[in-house]
Amino acid sequence: MPHIIYYAATSLDGRLAGPGDALAFLEALADPESYGDDAFEPFFDTVDAIVMGAKTFAVLQxxxxxxxxxxxPYGDRRTIVMTRKDRIAPMAGAEVEAFAGTPRELAEALDAAGSGRVWLAGGGRLAGAFFDDDLVDEIVLTLVPTILGEGPALAEGSGIPLRDFGLKGATQGANSVALRYVRLR
Incomplete structure (x- = not known):
């Protein structure tokens, strides 16, 4: 199975976006590229594929x-949008495909295709489904120094089982911190 990394920015109260899926809270990050080896570009260079939910794709689009x-923003990196639809709207310059199966079926398909490292880019419901199936190997969170109060949660679902993750690193940015957790199996 591929190594699946849930890499996301979240408010201090665990929100991926504000009301109406607003991402303006990310502007609270001072110098977001100040995280050294844990910055986005070095991370992005290590992944073979990106997985996101249909709502996350729609917000980005x-x-x-x-x-x-x-x-x-992701060049020609293979991007899979998990959706119940047969197709998704094309995006100029994007290598995007729809997938209507379960997270486990997708992980198996990515494994068969030779993907070694996969970025789970969100959203919260999709992340919850991946956590439910115990498919997340690593979590990298950038904590944005703000409280949103409402908006999509970091992981959503009913009855997500407890999973044990160990802290493997914390990198302080100008006004925030990036935390790296690895699944303990």
């Missing part, structure tokens, strides 16, 4: 179409 983002 809307930001790109509204010119809030500078086009597809």
């Amino acid at each position: 809307a930001a790109i179409l509204a010119d809030e983002a500078d086009g597809w």
Whole structure:
């Protein structure tokens, strides 16, 4: 099975976005590239594929179409959108495909395709399903110094089983911290 890393930024109260899926809270990060080896680009260089939920993809797509983002940020990296639909809207410059199966089926398909490291990019419901199936090997969280009060949670689901993760590193940024946890099996 591939090594699946849930890499996300979250508010101090565990929110991936604010009301209406607003990502403006990320602007509270001072110098987000100050995390040394734990910064995004070095992490991104290690992953073979990206997995995200349909809602996360829609939020990203809307930001790109509204010119809030500078086009597809992940280059030609294989991106799988987990959805109940047969197809998803194409995105210029993106290598994006739809997958309608379970997280376990996707992990098996990625394994068969030779993917070694996979970035689970969210959202919270999808992460909850991956946690439920015990497929998350690592969690890397950047804590953004703000409280949102509402919005999508880091992981959502009913009855997500307890999983044991060990802290393997903490890197302090200018005004935040990136925490790295590894699944203890």
